[in-house]
Structures are given as C-alpha cells and as structure tokens.
Amino acid sequence: MPTRVLTSEQVEELVEPEGLLASLDQAHRWLAAGLAAQPAPHAFRAPGDRTADGPAVVPMASFAPGLGLFAVKVLADRPRDRGLGLPAQRSTISVYSAETGECVGLLDGRAVTRLRTAAxxxxxxxxxxxxxxxxxxxxxxxxxxxxxxxxxxxxxxxxxxxxxxxxxxxxxxxxxxxxxxxxxxxxxxxxxxxxxxxxxxxxxxxxxxxxxxxxxxxxxxxxxxxxxxxxxxxxxxxxxxxxxxxxxxxxxxxxxxxxxxxxxxxxxxxxxxxxxxxxxxxxxxxxxxxxxxxxxxxxxxxxxIGLQDLAAADHVLRRAADAEAGTMVRTRA
CATH class of the missing domain: 3.40.50.720 (NAD(P)-binding Rossmann-like Domain)
Structure with a gap:
C-alpha cells in the first residue's frame, strides 16, 4: 500500500471545521470508554543540556481501533529557536493501518497541530x-x-x-x-x-x-x-x-x-x-x-495528546483520498 504524503499547506486546504470537530469529539468519547489507547509521551532531552528551555524530542503515540489506525507524532520541541525567528516546534505525523502495519499517511504536523488544538x-x-x-x-x-x-x-x-x-x-x-x-x-x-x-x-x-x-x-x-x-x-x-x-x-x-x-x-x-x-x-x-x-x-x-493528532490526521487523509490530493509514495516493493 502506498503512503499518502501531505504538506501543511495541503492540510490547511483539506480540513473541514465541523468534520474535524466531530472527529475529535468521537476520539475523546472512545478514550473515555476505553476504546482508544493514549499512553503518556516519553520526552527525552539532548544529552548534556537539562536546562528548562533545552531541546527535547517527544514521540506521541496513539491507537484508535474504531479507525483501524495507530499513529506516532514525533515532536521536536526547541523553545530557544523562537529567539532566532524559527519555529519553536516542528513535527511529523505517521499514520499506520492497524490491520497490516503499513504506513498509510505521512503529514507535516504544523497545520494539523494548530488546527486540532483550536478545535x-x-x-x-x-x-x-x-x-x-x-x-x-x-x-x-x-x-x-x-x-x-x-x-x-x-x-x-x-x-x-x-x-x-x-x-x-x-x-x-x-x-x-x-x-x-x-x-x-x-x-x-x-x-x-x-x-x-x-x-x-x-x-x-x-x-x-x-x-x-x-x-x-x-x-x-x-x-x-x-x-x-x-x-x-x-x-x-x-x-x-x-x-x-x-x-x-x-x-x-x-x-x-x-x-x-x-x-x-x-x-x-x-x-x-x-x-x-x-x-x-x-x-x-x-x-x-x-x-x-x-x-x-x-x-x-x-x-x-497523540489521539487528537490521529483523529485529525484521519479526517484529513479521508478528505485527501476523496480529492486525490497529496503525493503517493511506495516505500517498499
């Protein structure tokens, strides 16, 4: 199965506010009912730099059987970069089929994170x-x-x-x-x-x-x-x-x-x-x-939480499939 790759600009174009809100509502209901997995992220800091604003890497995993998907967002949290005029956070979200383990989507996390946070x-x-x-x-x-x-x-x-x-x-x-x-x-x-x-x-x-x-x-x-x-x-x-x-x-x-x-x-x-x-x-x-x-x-x-990223990514990927948007990449023969 090929992987659909989406940029932040494509995510912005594909999101439908009411649909995103409904997806997030359902995800939180699943979590409350024990029908989704949301472990605590395990952030780790750069060796030798334990300062409050030192760089950190935060893998954020989640699993939603109701979607047939699991996902991992890898967040690079770098507060000092803000003073350099650069983004303080960068992230990429990879989405996988729970049935086969194949990567079905790869999304730049900037727009997904901002949109799902506000939603x-x-x-x-x-x-x-x-x-x-x-x-x-x-x-x-x-x-x-x-x-x-x-x-x-x-x-x-x-x-x-x-x-x-x-x-x-x-x-x-x-x-x-x-x-x-x-x-x-x-x-x-x-x-x-x-x-x-x-x-x-x-x-x-x-x-x-x-x-x-x-x-x-x-x-x-x-x-x-x-x-x-x-x-x-x-x-x-x-x-x-x-x-x-x-x-x-x-x-x-x-x-x-x-x-x-x-x-x-x-x-x-x-x-x-x-x-x-x-x-x-x-x-x-x-x-x-x-x-x-x-x-x-x-x-x-x-x-x-990662489950919010997964719900938002699923919403975007479904709309991308309907619109035939993004770049399809086959990572293995």
Missing part, C-alpha cells in the same frame, strides 16, 4: 462554557490565537474578541486581521483589561510564568489553558485559578500529570489533586460532571 478548545468550550457565552479574551497573538478565534466562532455567537499580547503591535495586527475576517475583535493594552468580564479566556502563550491572575476572573468564566508546551517547567496559569475552579478538565489525565506545568504546579501548591482531574471524554459521555452552575469557574487545561 479541541472549541469542543471543550462548547461543553463547559455557560450558555450564552459571547465575550472571548485571547492572551497571545500568534498563529494559535488566530486559529482559536476562528474555531470558537463555530461554537459561540461572538459579540467581542479581545486580544492581548506582550507585543502591542502583534496584538493590534491580529485584532485588525480578525476584524477584516468578520469577527468583532479589539486589541487591549493589558491582560487584565482583556480578561475583565470575559465569558471565555484562552491563554495561548509559551510563557514560563503565569500571564493570568485568579482575581481577574469573573464568576462563570471558562478558562482554556492551551499555550504551554509539553514540559513541566512552563506554566501560563497560576495555582490560584485551579483552586477557584469548580472543575478542571484535561485531554488525558496521564498526559496532564506528566507534562503540564500548570497542573503539576497546582498540585505542588495544594490547589489541586490528581483525583480532581476530569477527562474531556468523561464529561462528553456523562461519566463526570462539567459545569453545574452558571457561576462556576471552569478550566480546560490542554497540552495536546
């Missing part, structure tokens, strides 16, 4: 935000923030999208770009002003120290903590936010405990216990409660 946030927001949520705050103004604005517009009737960035110029540029795309976006001069009165707050920065404070959040706010890379040294959200939360929802418990600086710091501070963590799929299938009151503060903490 999972939209899924969590649809599940956890209070009814009628219309005001969104984006803390961060990079490509992930842009994608989140568009993804959230699929699940919320937006009145306002407030954008804050440590670079005011970037924040203003994103707000203007979103406005041009038809979204009601404005830039704010500080993070507190962006968060004040927001129904949904998304942290979308690679910050090593928190960019959000608990006392900025109004009752009933839903927080999506999404920007931190999968390494415990990085944390955007302080323990006090988790202490206030009625529920803390994660992609997968085993991954959050291993790789989320937000979660690990909150547990170390006594603001959270491992037993407090609820998986998104558990809420979706009704095995755990999400929001139970309009005044609840809810948190979705995501570092991303």
């Amino acid at each position: 999972v946030t939209a899924l969590a927001t649809r599940t956890l935000a209070r009814p009628g949520a219309r005001r969104v705050a984006l803390l961060g103004a990079g490509a992930l923030a842009r994608e989140h604005a568009h993804a959230l517009a699929h699940v919320l009737d937006l009145d306002e999208v407030r954008v804050w960035s440590r670079s005011p110029e970037r924040g203003l540029a994103l707000a203007e770009s979103l406005t041009a795309a038809g979204l009601p976006a404005v830039a704010t001069v500080d993070a507190r002003a962006a968060v004040a009165g927001a129904d949904v707050v998304c942290t979308l920065t690679p910050a090593e120290a928190p960019v959000l404070r608990a006392d900025w959040l109004s009752p009933g706010t839903h927080v999506n903590a999404v920007g931190s890379p999968p390494r415990p040294e990085f944390s955007e959200v302080p323990p006090e936010v988790f202490a206030r939360a009625a529920v803390t929802v994660v992609d997968a418990r085993v991954v959050a405990l291993a790789d989320s600086g937000n979660v690990r710091n909150a547990i170390a501070a006594g603001a959270l216990t491992a037993g407090d963590l609820v998986e998104l799929g558990e809420v979706l299938v009704g095995d755990a409660a999400g929001r139970t009151d309009a005044a609840d503060l809810t948190v979705f903490n995501s570092v991303g």
Whole structure:
C-alpha cells in the first residue's frame, strides 16, 4: 500500500471545521470508554543540556481501533529557536493501518497541530462554557490565537474578541486581521483589561510564568489553558485559578500529570489533586460532571495528546483520498 504524503499547506486546504470537530469529539468519547489507547509521551532531552528551555524530542503515540489506525507524532520541541525567528516546534505525523502495519499517511504536523488544538478548545468550550457565552479574551497573538478565534466562532455567537499580547503591535495586527475576517475583535493594552468580564479566556502563550491572575476572573468564566508546551517547567496559569475552579478538565489525565506545568504546579501548591482531574471524554459521555452552575469557574487545561493528532490526521487523509490530493509514495516493493 502506498503512503499518502501531505504538506501543511495541503492540510490547511483539506480540513473541514465541523468534520474535524466531530472527529475529535468521537476520539475523546472512545478514550473515555476505553476504546482508544493514549499512553503518556516519553520526552527525552539532548544529552548534556537539562536546562528548562533545552531541546527535547517527544514521540506521541496513539491507537484508535474504531479507525483501524495507530499513529506516532514525533515532536521536536526547541523553545530557544523562537529567539532566532524559527519555529519553536516542528513535527511529523505517521499514520499506520492497524490491520497490516503499513504506513498509510505521512503529514507535516504544523497545520494539523494548530488546527486540532483550536478545535479541541472549541469542543471543550462548547461543553463547559455557560450558555450564552459571547465575550472571548485571547492572551497571545500568534498563529494559535488566530486559529482559536476562528474555531470558537463555530461554537459561540461572538459579540467581542479581545486580544492581548506582550507585543502591542502583534496584538493590534491580529485584532485588525480578525476584524477584516468578520469577527468583532479589539486589541487591549493589558491582560487584565482583556480578561475583565470575559465569558471565555484562552491563554495561548509559551510563557514560563503565569500571564493570568485568579482575581481577574469573573464568576462563570471558562478558562482554556492551551499555550504551554509539553514540559513541566512552563506554566501560563497560576495555582490560584485551579483552586477557584469548580472543575478542571484535561485531554488525558496521564498526559496532564506528566507534562503540564500548570497542573503539576497546582498540585505542588495544594490547589489541586490528581483525583480532581476530569477527562474531556468523561464529561462528553456523562461519566463526570462539567459545569453545574452558571457561576462556576471552569478550566480546560490542554497540552495536546497523540489521539487528537490521529483523529485529525484521519479526517484529513479521508478528505485527501476523496480529492486525490497529496503525493503517493511506495516505500517498499
């Protein structure tokens, strides 16, 4: 069987937002029901460099019998490269037939990761935000923030999208770009002003120290903590936010405990216990409660999991097959 190879540009063209959302919803339901395998990734650092921002390689595996596929994303996490004007993360996703073991797809991971991350946030927001949520705050103004604005517009009737960035110029540029795309976006001069009165707050920065404070959040706010890379040294959200939360929802418990600086710091501070963590799929299938009151503060903490990559890759590969897109490569006779 030949392997279908897709570039990030082709992935962008092939993704259909509602279909991607449905694929991710199903994947998390399978995980909650024990019908998908999602081990914790085992990151390893470059020998001799154990600094907080040193390079790391993160293999992210997953298996979904319902798709008849398993996959491995190999993520190169290099925070220092950001200072050189280069991507801090690069990845490639390989997808395999569970029946034969053949590699059926090879996808550049940039677009897949960005699109599935925003779509999972939209899924969590649809599940956890209070009814009628219309005001969104984006803390961060990079490509992930842009994608989140568009993804959230699929699940919320937006009145306002407030954008804050440590670079005011970037924040203003994103707000203007979103406005041009038809979204009601404005830039704010500080993070507190962006968060004040927001129904949904998304942290979308690679910050090593928190960019959000608990006392900025109004009752009933839903927080999506999404920007931190999968390494415990990085944390955007302080323990006090988790202490206030009625529920803390994660992609997968085993991954959050291993790789989320937000979660690990909150547990170390006594603001959270491992037993407090609820998986998104558990809420979706009704095995755990999400929001139970309009005044609840809810948190979705995501570092991303391989099963999301597999679900997104399957969505893209199916559409690519229909469109006869990509390059077919036969790796063995």
